[in-house]
Amino acid sequence: MxxxxxxxxxxxxxxxxxxxxxxxxxxxxxxxxxxxxxxxxxxxxxxxxxxxxxxxxxxxxxxxxxxxxxxxxxxxxxxxxxxxxxxxxxxxxxxxxxxxxxxxxxxxxxxxxxxxxxxxxxxxxxxxxATADGLAQLCKLPDRFVLGALAGMRMAGMFTEDWRTLSLARRTRGLGDTGRLHRFATMAFALLVFAIRRGTTLATAMEARGFSAQSAAQRTWARESTLxxxxxxxxxxxxxxxxxxxxxxxxxxxxxxxxx
Structure with a gap:
């Protein structure tokens, strides 16, 4: 396409x-x-x-x-x-x-x-x-906060796909046609579990790639944000x-x- x-x-x-x-x-x-x-x-x-x-x-x-x-x-x-x-x-x-x-x-x-x-x-x-680059380089916001927020924003778009996948899985098991309130509560809880697990994995991956506070002083930027x-x-x-x-x-x- x-x-x-x-x-x-x-x-x-x-x-x-x-x-x-x-x-x-x-x-x-x-x-x-x-x-x-x-x-x-x-x-x-x-x-x-x-x-x-x-x-x-x-x-x-x-x-x-x-x-x-x-x-x-x-x-x-x-x-x-x-x-x-x-x-x-x-x-x-x-x-x-x-x-x-x-x-x-x-x-x-x-x-x-x-x-x-x-x-x-x-x-x-x-x-x-680019927004995160500018906030960190020009506005001097904490790098750790800016990069964490950027990672979270990029992963927020996955919630819609996760919700769709959960809905299809429940419908396949014959659980998606009745009890809308109960279905919403259980799916919301499952989505929360997914978010926590994914956030933990992301935090570990970012630490492994040098996004920790200890390495903040030596951090460089791939793209320079200028005016x-x-x-x-x-x-x-x-x-x-x-x-x-x-x-x-x-x-x-x-x-x-x-x-x-």
């Missing part, structure tokens, strides 16, 4: 650590203000940047689909039960729809979409090995977008600090 390669975009030229930090920086205007304008500016700017970087619109739409469903649901709750204020549009029992709650509901939609768009593209498709020009451009663009979003909300008088 011929595999289809994932389209290469300008985002792939960024260091994984840069992508993680850019997500944090992009979230600052959305976190510090509750208004809808700053979030809308961040959403439009983020989507525009991703499209300019070569992200396929279809891929972006597919990744945004769950977020597009969650955002209106959260907005409805905010509109019905949010902090009241201003003109009252509808009142029934505990439900009070006011001018303030509707405004906050609109802001919630833009905030969720803006954060979600940044997260799905900046975190989507990250190379786990380049694309990372600098990413920082400039993200900080500029943050500034535009905050200044626009302040200029038009919609800026609402998080504690207000």
């Amino acid at each position: 011929t595999s289809i390669a994932r389209p290469t975009t300008a985002l792939d030229r960024l260091n994984p650590v840069t992508r993680l930090l850019l997500l944090v920086v992009a979230a600052i205007p959305i976190i510090i203000s509750l208004d809808w304008l700053s979030s809308a500016v961040m959403l439009v700017g983020t989507l525009t940047i991703f499209l300019v970087c070569g992200v396929p619109p279809r891929q972006l739409a597919m990744r945004m689909r769950p977020i597009s469903i969650a955002a209106p649901l959260a907005a409805i709750s905010m509109a019905l039960y949010g902090k009241p204020g201003g003109e009252v549009y509808w009142h029934w029992g505990l439900v009070v729809v006011t001018e303030r709650s509707v405004t906050m509901a609109i802001a919630v939609i833009f905030r969720i979409l803006a954060l979600g768009a940044a997260a799905v593209e900046l975190l989507g498709g990250l190379d786990l090995t 380049g020009r694309p990372d600098g451009i990413g920082w400039i663009v993200t900080v500029a977008l943050d500034a535009v979003a905050v200044l626009a909300s302040v200029h038009f008088g919609t800026f609402t600090f998080i504690t207000s």
Whole structure:
């Protein structure tokens, strides 16, 4: 079977650590203000940047689909039960729809979409090995922790196959058609046993290959994690977008600090 390669975009030229930090920086205007304008500016700017970087619109739409469903649901709750204020549009029992709650509901939609768009593209498709290299070499996180987490993340994908194998084995023995709750409990316990055994084997193998704390001082890296020009451009663009979003909300008088 011929595999289809994932389209290469300008985002792939960024260091994984840069992508993680850019997500944090992009979230600052959305976190510090509750208004809808700053979030809308961040959403439009983020989507525009991703499209300019070569992200396929279809891929972006597919990744945004769950977020597009969650955002209106959260907005409805905010509109019905949010902090009241201003003109009252509808009142029934505990439900009070006011001018303030509707405004906050609109802001919630833009905030969720803006954060979600940044997260799905900046975190989507990250190379786990390159990310671990960057966290250890650039962020100076403990090597032992980073490498252990990398090994665990790579083995997490085996759980689905283990669950499928257990299900087929039980069905072959005639145990998979009844007692769903009991079947789930026994399979979950068996999966836990598999995980413990595999983790013990992995820990022993890593110790044998020199991943112990005693050899950490002499450890070298097969791939050097570096920062380049694309990372600098990413920082400039993200900080500029943050500034535009905050200044626009302040200029038009919609800026609402998080504690207000």
